[in-house]
Amino acid sequence: MMRVLTVAAIIMSIAGSASAFAAGPNPPPDLVQLEREVSLKMAHARDEGFTDDARRKTLADAQAVDAEGEKALTGGEFERAENDFLKAKVLLHNLGI
Numbered sequence: 001m002m003r004v005l006t007v008a009a010i011i012m013s014i015a016g017s018a019s020a021f022a023a024g025p026n027p028p029p030d031l032v033q034l035e036r037e038v039s040l041k042m043a044h045a046r047d048e049g050f051t052d053d054a055r056r057k058t059l060a061d062a063q064a065v066d067a068e069g070e071k072a073l074t075g076g077e078f079e080r081a082e083n084d085f086l087k088a089k090v091l092l093h094n095l096g097i
Contacts, residue, residue, distance in 0.1 A: 058094060062088045063088075
């Protein structure tokens with residue numbers, strides 16, 4: 001009986017650790033706000049429908065950096081995500097967005 005309880009305790013401990021790891025820490029509120037701001041600006045930039053090659057390339061670069069930021073945010077790499085979102089914001093600013 002004691003052995004069954006020990007195995008059950010180990011399984012519960014592992015399951016609790018796995019769910020805590022999967023949930024991960026929450027991103028800082030200012031990072032969430034930055035991500036939302038960049039997302040909105042990105043949507044606006046896509047709606048603009050830039051026709052010249054230079055502006056389309058800048059938008060494509062901003063989209064790539066934004067995607068990397070989203071990936072970093074999901075992975076809990078908050079500092080990297082913030083850097084990526086700030087880079088995307090600068091690229092969008094260069095587009096006049």
